[in-house]
Amino acid sequence: MVQELRKKLRALRRPVHDKSKLDIRGVKMLFVTGITGHTGKWFLKRLVEENYKGKIRCLVRENSNTDLIDKSGLNIEKVYGDLSNKSSIENLMSGVETVVHISTILFSNNVIDAAIKNNVKWAILVHTTGRFSKYKSASEEYINIEDGLIEKRDKIGITVLRPTMIYGSSGDRNMYKLVDYLYRHKFFPMFGQGENLMQPVYAKDLGDAYYDVLMNKDKTFNKDYNLSGKAPIKYIDLVRCVSKTLNRKNTLVKIPLWLSVLSAKIYNVIDKKAIISVEQVLRMQEDKDFSYEEATKDFGYSPISFEEGIKGEVEEYLNSRQRGK
Numbered sequence: 001m002v003q004e005l006r007k008k009l010r011a012l013r014r015p016v017h018d019k020s021k022l023d024i025r026g027v028k029m030l031f032v033t034g035i036t037g038h039t040g041k042w043f044l045k046r047l048v049e050e051n052y053k054g055k056i057r058c059l060v061r062e063n064s065n066t067d068l069i070d071k072s073g074l075n076i077e078k079v080y081g082d083l084s085n086k087s088s089i090e091n092l093m094s095g096v097e098t099v100v101h102i103s104t105i106l107f108s109n110n111v112i113d114a115a116i117k118n119n120v121k122w123a124i125l126v127h128t129t130g131r132f133s134k135y136k137s138a139s140e141e142y143i144n145i146e147d148g149l150i151e152k153r154d155k156i157g158i159t160v161l162r163p164t165m166i167y168g169s170s171g172d173r174n175m176y177k178l179v180d181y182l183y184r185h186k187f188f189p190m191f192g193q194g195e196n197l198m199q200p201v202y203a204k205d206l207g208d209a210y211y212d213v214l215m216n217k218d219k220t221f222n223k224d225y226n227l228s229g230k231a232p233i234k235y236i237d238l239v240r241c242v243s244k245t246l247n248r249k250n251t252l253v254k255i256p257l258w259l260s261v262l263s264a265k266i267y268n269v270i271d272k273k274a275i276i277s278v279e280q281v282l283r284m285q286e287d288k289d290f291s292y293e294e295a296t297k298d299f300g301y302s303p304i305s306f307e308e309g310i311k312g313e314v315e316e317y318l319n320s321r322q323r324g325k
């Protein structure tokens, strides 16, 4: 009883701190967005593997699944917010030294403005190679956002990472659909010859890259990097590779480009909710291979091949089918 009372008295004498303020006093703080996403999870995993000791503040949404953060054992403070609402994130960045913004380029302006207001020194932004598309509808918005941000480099250091198409698990929204399609169908319609080059990047390689960029500030500060997979691969070979890894005998039906375009035109006239546009058919013919030489030179970026990376994704797919999901 007496002991209990003493304990309570001691607690009363201790200065009362607002926990969020206590965490940020004079300490170098990392602020991360998008850590619950496909590549963000790999970044978190790497931080855990490296036993990262610094303070991390993760911006998540009310309904984000934060299990991995909660179990990480790292010095993580979760804050809730919505990146689309600039004023809501401004007061979450006080005391922050560096931002790793994984979420999406569409919120980069909000993030950078909030960061500048809070005197943040460095922001690592995950953007996209989409800016290099020759089709304005695909690239214009990205170019405008990026070029506007780069002008703010006198106020804050900005490093831009530009992944190509990301794959690696059911968490991607591209390759998993192709895996599923090839598993369930014998025939695969290919718009055009499929000779265009792609260079998808494995999600784990990106998570590692975010970490390595962070750790090599002397070289990566204020620079831009394209982050692609090990080597370019023709679209037709990519489809064949997925088919082979699935152990399926798919037949690829090449539809000449002129016919593909015509079909897409007719389809879009008939169906107002068409799932593919004429321009998307044309964009599929674009080469999307990008050199990562700078990244290798500056922070040892060494991505795996598509043939290697797709194995795990196919395995995950087959396992989920076996479980009846």
Ligand SMILES: NC(=O)c1ccc[n+]([C@@H]2O[C@H](COP(=O)([O-])OP(=O)(O)OC[C@H]3O[C@@H](n4cnc5c(N)ncnc54)[C@H](OP(=O)(O)O)[C@@H]3O)[C@@H](O)[C@H]2O)c1
Binding pocket: 033, 034, 035, 036, 037, 038, 039, 040, 059, 060, 061, 063, 064, 065, 081, 082, 083, 084, 102, 103, 104, 105, 126, 127, 128, 129, 162, 163, 164, 165, 166, 167, 171, 172, 173, 174
């Ligand atoms: N997918 C591709 O092929 C591709 C290609 C090139 C570049 N990129 C870019 O690469 C980056 C990483 O991709 P990823 O696949 O890791 O992304 P992802 O899996 O889509 O994850 C997005 C993350 O952003 C969070 N988020 C979304 N809207 C938010 C909001 N309004 N406020 C706060 N947080 C929000 C999500 O939180 P919740 O957990 O709550 O959903 C999630 O953590 C992204 O910037 C993406 O645009 C993607």
